[in-house]
Amino acid sequence: MSALPEPPYYAVIFTSQRTPVDQGYGQMADRMVELAAAQPGYLGMESSRGDDGLGITVSYWRSADDIAAWRRHAEHKVARDTGRSDWYQHYTLRVARVERAYGWQRSAGAQDPQA
Amino acid sequence: MSALPEPPYYAVIFTSQRTPVDQGYGQMADRMVELAAAQPGYLGMESSRGDDGLGITVSYWRSADDIAAWRRHAEHKVARDTGRSDWYQHYTLRVARVERAYGWQRSAGAQDPQA
Numbered sequence: 001m002s003a004l005p006e007p008p009y010y011a012v013i014f015t016s017q018r019t020p021v022d023q024g025y026g027q028m029a030d031r032m033v034e035l036a037a038a039q040p041g042y043l044g045m046e047s048s049r050g051d052d053g054l055g056i057t058v059s060y061w062r063s064a065d066d067i068a069a070w071r072r073h074a075e076h077k078v079a080r081d082t083g084r085s086d087w088y089q090h091y092t093l094r095v096a097r098v099e100r101a102y103g104w105q106r107s108a109g110a111q112d113p114q115a
Numbered sequence: 116m117s118a119l120p121e122p123p124y125y126a127v128i129f130t131s132q133r134t135p136v137d138q139g140y141g142q143m144a145d146r147m148v149e150l151a152a153a154q155p156g157y158l159g160m161e162s163s164r165g166d167d168g169l170g171i172t173v174s175y176w177r178s179a180d181d182i183a184a185w186r187r188h189a190e191h192k193v194a195r196d197t198g199r200s201d202w203y204q205h206y207t208l209r210v211a212r213v214e215r216a217y218g219w220q221r222s223a224g225a226q227d228p229q230a
Contacts, residue, residue, distance in 0.1 A: 002130075004207060011211050013126060013173055015117075015161050019221075046130050048171045050163040056171040058128055064214075080227065090220035092119060096126050096211035099179075105205035106134075112195065 002044025002060055007098045009043055010061045016083075016091035018053040025087050028079050035075060041066025053089075060098070067095060117159025117175055122213045124158055125176045131198075131206035133168040140202050143194050150190060156181025168204075175213070182210060 018025075029047075036042055041062035049055030061067045070076060083091075104113045133140075144162075151157055156177035164170030176182045185191060198206075219228045 002207070007209075011126075011128060011209065013128065013213075015173070046169070046171060048163045048165040048169050050165065054161070054163050056161060056163045056173060058130070058171060058173075081225070084219065084221075084225040084227070088219075088221070090218065092117070092216065092218040094122075094126065094213050094216040096213040098128075098209050098211040101207065101209040103205065103207040104199065104203075106199075106203070110196070110199040112199070 002046050002058075004101050004103050005043050005060070007101055009098050010064055010067055011096045011098050012059045012061065012067055013094040013096060014057045014059075014091065015093075016055050016057075017089040018049070018055065019087055019089050021086045023086060024082070028082065028087075032076065032079055035073065036070060039066065039070045039073070041069075064095065117161050117173075119216050119218050120158050120175070122216055124213050125179055125182055126211045126213050127174045127176065127182055128209040128211060129172045129174075129206065130208075131170050131172075132204040133164070133170065134202055134204050136201045138201060139197070143197065143202075147191065147194055150188065151185060154181065154185045154188070156184075179210065 033045060036045060036059060043060035043062060045057065045059040047055065047057040061070070102113055148160060148162075151160060151174060158175035158177060160172065160174040162170065162172040176185070217228055
């Protein structure tokens with residue numbers, strides 16, 4: 001999981017349904033993780049996909065401008081275009097401003113961290 | 116995937132790592148989906164969990180007050196407590212205000228919906 005910087009910051013929530021087409025998908029996904037992590041304002045990323053092909057990737061960014069700059073990255077654009085031609089059946093993308101955040105881990109004990 | 120209401124609205128991004136303990140987890144998860152959908156201000160929910168046990172659930176709400184009310188729901192509180200005692204190794208929770216949102220589906224053609 002991603003680190004917990006102090007809010008406010010931004011989240012890009014990308015929810016997608018995969019097609020059965022796998023041609024190069026894993027390689028592209030790994031490359032986008034690597035490339036995103038090298039961009040200005042990148043704070044972290046979390047990703048999961050279930051057996052039903054529905055996946056959620058949330059990336060975290062310092063500002064909306066950082067998100068816009070990442071969107072303009074040429075290699076990212078090619079990946080998105082291939083996503084629409086080959087890999088995704090449908091997707092939604094939301095940009096949201098994180099206002100509050102907290103975490104819990106087992107070693108802290110079972111009490112509510114926000115009680 | 117969840118519908119796309121007009122922003123602004125709120126997202127709760129819950130990222131969690133499961134323990135191997137399965138006792139009642141699926142039943143609780145189904146019940147929480149059902150119960151959340153019946154709360155005032157509920158707009159939708161998306162959830163995925165991969166084979167590595169990392170899961171992301173994003174629920175969408177009309178306002179921060181609706182999220183606070185759902186948090187106070189007694190049955191939801193019991194589920195969270197059991198999550199900490201049994202089901203989760205660690206988790207993070209973020210509350211974010213959705214500012215922009217769009218979707219794409221294959222039937223619309225491969226062009227960039229935001230170009």
